[in-house]
Amino acid sequence: MDTHISALPCADDYLIAPFYSQLSGQFSYVLSEPSTKEAAVIDCSAEYNPLTGEITYKHAENIIRYLQSRELHLSWILESQLHTGYFSAAGYLRHRCGGNLAISAKITEIVASLQPLLPLYARHKNPYPYFDTLLEESDRIKLGANTIEIIETPGHNISALCFRTGDYIFTGNTLLLPDRGTGDVNSLFSNPQQLFTSIAKLLARPGDVNVLVGRDWPSNNRALEYQSTLDEQRRKNIDVAGIDRDTFVKNKLKAKPHNLCPYWPAVQWNLHAGSWPAGQHFFNVPIYNSCNTRAVLEH
Secondary structure (H helix, E strand, C coil): CEEECCCEECCCCCEEEEEEECCCCEEEEEEEECCCCEEEEECCECEECCCCCCEECHHHHHHHHHHHHCCCEEEEEECCCCCCCCCECHHHHHHHHCCEEEEECCHHHHHHHHCCCCHHHHHCCCCCCCCCEEECCCCEEEECCEEEEEEECCCCCCCCEEEEECCEEEEECCECCCCCCECCCCCCCCCHHHHHHHHHHHHCCCCCCEEEECECCCCCCCCCCCEEEHHHHHHHCCCCCCCCHHHHHHHHHHCCCCCCCCHHHHHHHHHCCCCCCCCCCCCCCCCCCCCCCCHHHHC
């Protein structure tokens, strides 16, 4: 079941509406300016059934109903990274509502790195056919009279971005709630050294800035949450509070990943911004066998 949480009023005449997908464990956010009716959506996920291969868009439709009920115009669809743990509904949102679909410019490096593994991507040297805007550090997006600042935070993913507006930073899967720590570093596109540097860059900002995370999950200890402050992160985050770089890197490398499924299908789906024709599609999954198990048949 999806959860829509009451909107947060912001000092800059914004409303922020969080939506939670239990299937992906991810938060999506609708950022809107009531005076101009402009809106941006951050990290909208689709539903993937690994048994049937079916992609559905119930979570996205919840967000669309919210936009329509408030007569909001979707100007921006923002991806905080090339997601590897779930299927993005960004392309579906653009199909249904319009808007500029934006992701980090570092996605070009991901495409290049995949070409030796997946020959399919040898011909996909430029992701512009799928994304409208490629974002870089310190870019600014206009939303009504306000702006959204782009902050590059590689580490959990080379393409990871955070989005700041007013006193809020949307940290995606880079910085989680204090008792969850930080994003994992178990994918091909991760680097724990970079993640430590990115977290330090975020924590250098004023402590009263609000952090809105991209991922959380309920547990026996507490209910679902999505908000903290940078001051709380500095004092309480289990991965970084009082921890030096070397210890951080060592701990992250031995930590279990939060979610590696459906890694390869999600990567290929999301490299196309989820913009696929209706019908059946097949994805490539590279397999490396560390032992010649066929040797007995070769004698």
